[in-house]
Amino acid sequence: MIKIPSHKHPVIFSVGINHKTAPLEVREKISINEENLPDVLNCYKDVLKECMIISTCNRTEIYGVTNGSGFDSEYIKHKLIEYTGAGDTVNPGHFYELILGSSAAQLFNVASSLDSMVVGDSQVIHQVKRSYQVASENGFTGKVLNQIVQKALHAAKKVKSSTSLFEGAFSISYAAVELAAKIFGDLKNLTALVIGAGETAELTLDNLIKKNIKKVYITNRTRKNAEDLLKKLNGSGTTECEILEFSDFKNSVFQADIIISSTGASNYVLKYDEYKKIVKKKKGEPVLIIDIAVPRDIDPEIDKFGNVFLKNIDDLNSIVDDNFEKRMSVIPEAEKIIRFELMEFLNWYYTIPVQPAIQFIQANSNGQAGSQIKEIRNFLTENIAGIYNKITFGAGSSNEELNHYYGLIEKLEQINQSFNRQVNGG
C-alpha cells in the first residue's frame, strides 16, 4: 500500500493487475473496454492531476500523477474494482503498485514488450499509444504523462528497429493458425467462424485466408463492422466468405471447425448448454475454439468435450512460441536502449521542481548560470544512476524511493536557492 502525504511536488505512480500478478480469470473481470475508459478516468479526476489506463488482455494498469493533495493507492484500486463490479473475484492483493522511477520503468518495459507475457508482442506499442490517445482526448494527460509516454514509445520504436526482439515474434493470429495446423494439418477443407470484428480477428482471418481455408463465416453485433472487416481483407483468394447475423450465428456454429471469438461482450457469447447441442451434430469431429476476448466469450466448461480444443489468450501464449530463445537473447540489448531513454526521462522528471529556475538561468545565461546548470546536471546524473540501479535490482521500498525523491528535490532547491542568493548578492 502506498500512501503519499500532501506535498507540493507531484509524484508519478502506477497501480495495476497484469499477467504476473493475476491469472486470466481475475484479469478479465477488471478489464475495461476502450469506450469505457473515459468513465473510469473520470473516477480519478478529483484525486489525480494526470491519468491514463492501459487495458489489454495481459493487463489493466493505471498510470497517474498525484495532484499534491495526498495519495492512497488503496483508493485507486477500490475505485477500479467498484467500477468493474469485480469485487467477488478481484481483491487489492492482486494489484502491484509502483512509484517514481519504478513506475516509469514499468511503462517503458510495457511499451517495449519486455513486460508482455510473450516478449516481443508488437501489438503492445499500438495499445499504449491508443491508451494515451484516449486519456489525452479526454483531457487527462499533462506534461509528465506526455513526456513519459513519448519517451517510452520512442524507446519501444528504437528497440523494434535496432534489435531483433520483435522479429518472428509471437502474435495471437500466428498462434491461432499454427495451432489449427497442429490439429487439422491442412486447412483447405475447413470452415471458420469469426465472432467479433476487432484487430486480432482481422489478423487471424487474414492468416487463415492465406492458408486457403475453405469457408469463413463472420459475425458481429454491429453488422457494418463485419462488412468493413470483409472489405479490409486483401482479397479472399479461394476462400468463400459470408456474414452471419449476430442473432442467428449459433445456428451455424456446428458447421465450423475453427471458431475465433473476440467480442467485447461482458458475458459468455457461447455457453456450455448451448454447445452441448452443437457437439452432437459434430459427430466426433475436432473443433478448435480460440477465445481471444478479455473478458472471455466462451464458457470454459466447453473444453470438457473431448474433441473440443478451447484455447484462451494465456493458453495460446504458453503453447506456441517458436522464437522464444532467439528473442530472449536480445533482451540485454533492449534493456540497454530502455536504460538510456529511461535515464533521460528521469533526468527531466527530477528537474521538474527546479525547471522554472533552470529556464530563468538559461534565459539570462552567463558564466555563473552555466556552471549552476552544470552543477544541477552533475548532481542529477550521479543520483539518477543510483536510482536506476535501485529500480533494476529491486532494492528499496516505495517509501524509501519517495524519501529519496524528496531528498533529491530538497538538495536541488538548495542549490537553486544558493544560486539565487549569489545572483541577488545575498
Add this chain to the structure above:
Amino acid sequence: MFSEPIISIINYLLAGIYVLSSLIYGKHFFSKSNSETTLRILSFILVFVIVLQFLYFLIRGIVYKHAPITTPFEIMTLLAFCITVTYFIIELKTGVTQTGFFIISIAAIFQIVSSIFIEELDKINPVLNSWLLGFHVAFALAGYSAIVISGIYGFLYLKMYNHIKSNKPSNFYKKLPSLFLLEKLAKTSILFGFAFLTFTIIIGIIWLPMAIEEFSYTDPKLITTFAVWIVYLLGYISIKIYRTESRTTMKLALLGLVFAVCSILIVNFLFESFHRFY
C-alpha cells in the same frame, strides 16, 4: 562354404544398423534443430537396411532352402522388415520423418532379439512347404505390422492430444505431425491390420485342417489370434459405424497392440500348440 559366416555377419550387422538408425531418428526427434544432413543420412540408412535385410532373406532362402518362417526368431526379423518397409512407405507418402524414432525402435527390438537367438533348425517340418502357408504367414505378418504401427500412432496421437489439451509446449508438440495425420495413419493401420488378420484367419481355417492332423479349434494360438481379431473388429466398427471419438479409437489401437504382443508372447513361449513347427 562361406555362406554361413556371411549370414551370421549380416545378421549382427542388421541389429547394429537398426540400433544406429533408431539413435539417429531419436536425435532427429529430440534435437532442437533439424539438419538436412541428418535427413539425408536417415533416408540412406533406411533404404540400406531394407536392401540388406532383403538380401539376408534371399541368402538364407538359397542356403537353407526355406522361407524365414520356421522359428519365432525368423518371424521376428521378418516382422522387423515388414514394419520398416511399411514405415518407409509412410515416410515417402507423407514426408513426415519425426515419427521414425518410435517405429524403427520397435523394429530394432524385434531385430535385436532375432539376431541374438536365431538359429537354423536341424529338421524343417514338411508342413512349411505349403504355398497356402506362405500366404497365411505373409498376411499374418502384414497384419501384425499394421497392428504395431497403429498402436504406435495411437500412442503418439494421445501424447499430442494431451499436450495440446494441457497447453504444454513440448518436443512432442513441436515435432509431431498434426493430430489429423496421426489419426489418419493410426486408423488406416487399424483397417489394414483388421483386413490382413481376417485373411490370415480365413486362410488358416482353410489350410490348417487340411495340413495338420491334430488340428483343434481350442488351440491357444488360434484362440488368441481370434481374440486379437475381435479387438480389431471392434476398432473397425468404432471407426466405420459408430464414428467413435478419435481418442477412444486411439486408446483401442494402443490396447490392441499391448494385447496382441502379450498374447503372442504368452502363447508362443508358454503354451504347447499344434500350431508350432519347430
